[in-house]
Amino acid sequence: MKKLEFIYEDGAHKWAVVARDPEKPNHLIDTNEYLVLNGSEALLADPGGMEIFSAVFSAISAEIDPYTIRHLFASHQDPDVISSLALWLDFNPELKCHLSWLWGSFIPHFGGTADTFVAIPDEGATLSLGGLALDAIPAHYLHSSGNFNLYDRKARILFSGDVGAALLPPEESSLYVENFDRHIRHSRDFHRRWMGSNKAKLSWCERVSRLDIDMLCPQHGAIYRGEDVKRFINWFADLDVGSGIRD
Amino acid sequence: MNIVNDTISSLHRVVKANEDIKKVIRISSGVNLVALNAMLIAKRSGERSRGFAVVSSELRLFSRNLDAAMNGLGELIFSLVRDAAAMQRQRQQHSHFMTVMKANKSVRKWAEPTLARVEARMGVVEEEISQDWHRLRLQLNRVLQLCESGRSLSRSAKIEAVYGGDMSTTLKQVASQIEGTVDEIFSTLKLLRMQLAD
Structure with missing residues (x-):
């Protein structure tokens, strides 16, 4: 069963993750859903697929309104x-659902009305969560052509979507990366195949390396903390992406 | 909840009914051609086939009315597919919120109002589906009445063919063709009406 775990707390400003689910069916990719709370407002980043809604909703509702x-x-x-x-x-x-303008007429196929969506321009935007600034950082072509990360300057947390993702075996169930070298083996093929552009990758690495980041939180796999954040950015910068097709 | 199973059977019934309606549309497009052919033959036969020409002209009118009636059936099927799909979507949402309801009381309280709204919507869609089926049955009855008039016309064509002089054999053949086509439409629609009554 998925559970909500707090990964950052500073008064009413919190980050929580509904992390990987050992009970999910094997045919579904495991995902992390991140909840950013600031006072009486919360934002759910990458809320997940329809099939895991009940697990995510239950995990969140068990802890917060x-x-x-x-x-x-x-x-x-x-x-x-x-x-x-x-x-x-x-x-x-x-x-309200914030997303790249590029998908503004695609995502409504999943539901919602014209009032539901808030389009993020290519250059990014700053969202306000009860006065807390959250920056939508462009990560286009990593992997999607309209793609954003979400950066919380105050908490120094970067939600990185598919960047930093790892497809971990069941025995690697830790919430955080514990051994970078062992962990990154589960990331390599994913990034080589899913990330389509070396140019976009280098641009992202250059921009993100200038941010203060204590935690890099991907949608799949474990969270990078401390020095592992920098290790990941350097590793990613050196990786040849768009090259993962199996022979 | 009965609505869940009803939704699945509803979609199956719509698909089945739609197949029968498509079959009738295919056949009815043939009536127009046969009636046109009958008119041309009657024209060639001249004065002796005047009665046959009148009947053929009425048959063309019947064919046009049948087309319009079948379009009406098609529109009703479209409504049914739309409503059955809406019900299926509600059913999925219902199922996800029912899963949430299996959690403890503190979680259930958040899902209960949403579940109630989903169930209320399912009730509304169920009512719409029921009205769709009712309208479909009414329209089907109207089409069957129309086909009764088509059958009378085809019988008249057979009678008028007898007075066609040296063209009589050809006219009889055409009249039989018309009768066969109208009969096929009639029996398909009757079968459909029987299935919808179940």
Whole structure:
């Protein structure tokens, strides 16, 4: 069963993750859903697929009032990211969903009305969560052509979507990366195949390396902390991406 | 909840009914051609086939009315597919919120109002589906009445063919063709009406 775990707390400003689910069916990719709370408002980043909605909703509702969630953030358009949209809107039709303008007419196939969506321009934007600034950082072509990360300057946390993702075996169940070298083996093939552009990758690495980041939180796999954040950025900068097709 | 199973059977019934309606549309497009052919033959036969020409002209009118009636059936099927799909979507959402309801009381309380809204919507869609089926049955009855008039016309064509002089054999053949086509439409629609009554 998925559980909500707090990864950052500073008074009413918190980050929590509904981390990987050991009970999920094997045919579904495992995902992390991140909840950013600031006072009476919350934002759910990459709310997940329809099939895991009940697990995510239950995990969140067990800890907080789910009506505090006012915003959804979709890093990109994939079904494991946002196909639960209609169910979230069933629960609260007032929810706003922030996403790349590029997917503005695609994501509504999952649900929502014209009022649901807040388009993020290519250059990014700053979202306000009860006065807390959250920066939508461009990560286009990593892997989606309209793709954003979400950066919390105050908490020094970067939600990185598919960047930093790892497809971990069941025995590697830790919430955080414990051994970078062992962990990164589960990331290599994913990044080589899913990340399509070396140019986009280097641009991302250059921009993100200038940010203060204590935690880099991917949608799949474990969270990078401390020095592992820098290790990951350097590793990613050196990796030849767009090259992972199996022979 | 009965609505869940009803949704699945509803979609199956719509698909089945739609197949029968498509079959009738295919056949009815043939009536127009046969009627046109009958008119041309009657024209060639001249004064002796005047009665046959009148009947053929009525048959063309029947064919046009049948087309319009079948389009009406098609629109009703479209509504049914739309409503059955909406029900299927509600059913999925219902199932996800029912899973949440299996959690402890503190979680259930958040899902209960949403579940109630989903169930209320399912009730509304169920009512719409029921009205769709009712309208479909009414329209089907209207089409069957129309086909009764088509059958009378085809019988008249057979009678008029007898007075066609040296063209009589050809006219009889055409009249039989018309009768066969109208009969096929009639029996398909009757079968469909029987299935919808179940």
